[in-house]
Amino acid sequence: MRNTGLEEAQAGIKFARRNINNLRYVDDTTLRAESEEELKSLLMKVKEESEKVGLKLNIQKTKIMASGPITSWQIDGKTVSDFIFLGSKITADGESSHEIERRVLLGKKVMTNLTTYYKAETLLCKQRSV
DSSP: OOOOSOTTOOOSEEETTEEEOEEEETTEEEEOOSSHHHHHHHHHHHHHHHHHTTOOOOGGGOEEOOSSSOOOOSSSSEEOSEEEETTEEEETTOOSHHHHHHHHHHHHHHHHHHHHHHTOSSOOOOOOOO
């Protein structure tokens, strides 16, 4: 679904003199807005364009995260303080230490799983003669 109607929308975050209101990858879309009203507008545009091609917006999978002092939303969806997007943890406080810690733990888990190979007495190595 390339045409989401978001390119013309004025809602979004200003970054490097450009208006960024969405990040898309395959079937994942992240909408960015300065206010709840802007977010509602973007959601409606996505919903309308999706319905034109026979797709539905899954409210059960919709997550809403605020990086400001918003306490309640008038938008359907689950309110979260963080979520994973394209393998990276995005947090409401914008802190990256959570992501660094998560990746270090993932690396430790992989290395722990490889320990049996490192300790094997019959380690198979291909040697190359020069």
